[in-house]
Amino acid sequence: MAIDEVFKALADPSRRRILRLLSKGELNAGQISQEFQISGPSMSHHFSVLKAADLIVGRRDGQQIFYSLNTTVVQDAMTLFFDVFSKETIEENSRDTKD
Amino acid sequence: MAIDEVFKALADPSRRRILRLLSKGELNAGQISQEFQISGPSMSHHFSVLKAADLIVGRRDGQQIFYSLNTTVVQDAMTLFFDVFSKETIEENSRDTKD
DNA sequence: AATATATTTAGACGTTTGGCTAAATATCCC
DNA sequence: GGGATATTTAGCCAAACGTCTAAATATATT
Numbered sequence: 001m002a003i004d005e006v007f008k009a010l011a012d013p014s015r016r017r018i019l020r021l022l023s024k025g026e027l028n029a030g031q032i033s034q035e036f037q038i039s040g041p042s043m044s045h046h047f048s049v050l051k052a053a054d055l056i057v058g059r060r061d062g063q064q065i066f067y068s069l070n071t072t073v074v075q076d077a078m079t080l081f082f083d084v085f086s087k088e089t090i091e092e093n094s095r096d097t098k099d
Numbered sequence: 100m101a102i103d104e105v106f107k108a109l110a111d112p113s114r115r116r117i118l119r120l121l122s123k124g125e126l127n128a129g130q131i132s133q134e135f136q137i138s139g140p141s142m143s144h145h146f147s148v149l150k151a152a153d154l155i156v157g158r159r160d161g162q163q164i165f166y167s168l169n170t171t172v173v174q175d176a177m178t179l180f181f182d183v184f185s186k187e188t189i190e191e192n193s194r195d196t197k198d
Numbered sequence: 199a200a201t202a203t204a205t206t207t208a209g210a211c212g213t214t215t216g217g218c219t220a221a222a223t224a225t226c227c228c
Numbered sequence: 229g230g231g232a233t234a235t236t237t238a239g240c241c242a243a244a245c246g247t248c249t250a251a252a253t254a255t256a257t258t
Contacts, residue, residue: 003112004112007109007110007112007115008110008245010106010109010110010180010183011106011107011109011110011245012245012246013102013103013106014246016106016183019183019184020182020183020184020185023184023185028204028205029204029205029206030203030204030205033205038246038247038248039247039248039249040204040205040206041205041206041207041208041247041248041249041250042246042247042248043205044205044206044207045206045207045245045246045247046246047205047206048206060205060254060255062204062254062255062256063203063204063205063254063255063256064203064204064205064255065204065205065206069184074184077184078180078181078184081109081177081180082177083119085118085119085122085168085173085176085177086119086122107215110215111215111216113216127234127235128234128235128236129233129234129235132235137216137217137218138217138218138219139234139235139236140217140218140219140220140235140236140237140238141216141217141218142235143235143236143237144215144216144217144236144237145216146235146236147236159224159225159235161224161225161226161234162224162225162226162233162234162235163225163233163234163235164234164235164236
């Protein structure tokens, strides 16, 4: 999993809201977009960022694409989050962010 | 606490590494900077972003400024993080990210 | 096959970000 | 006070970001 992409995905408030919406159950792109005053293409971009971070998955059903939380990765994301503040040296993390 | 600033602060890998360093105990600006191949002024900028998010606090001791984790806010940050994926509607969050 | 609907891709544009150097500020020590 | 050290502030620049519109793609309907 790409640490960096997870945190970047979470940096945008719209994307966090998308995640909260999806936490209640799967929704298609149009249903999600309705909740925002943002153009379809821009929403699509947000979906792709969340997909790149592996936080959501999409499945096509006819004309629509239904998105849902990738729950296993959400678990991992929480671990990552804790690691940011953890006293132990986490090799995986240290390596990723080494200069 | 400014939700948005916390997540933006965490979006940068160097800043996450600063937090991990500080999780082991307080350090002054110079000690932290030594760990990075980034100029002093750029490091100072990172400190100010972390301070703005209230994730760290600085105290002056002579010529040096010692930074440490703002542990209470770190707790809050974890809550925020969980809320991103929570099924319940969190009013505080929803308001912040409303379009 | 033609049309309508849902979504993504491509490309442009203004803003924000993270880096730099140079200069300013604060403290210490002689 | 004057010089050295630690850190921040100011201003610049290139790259990344979030948004948009227009065009492309995929599926459904007639």
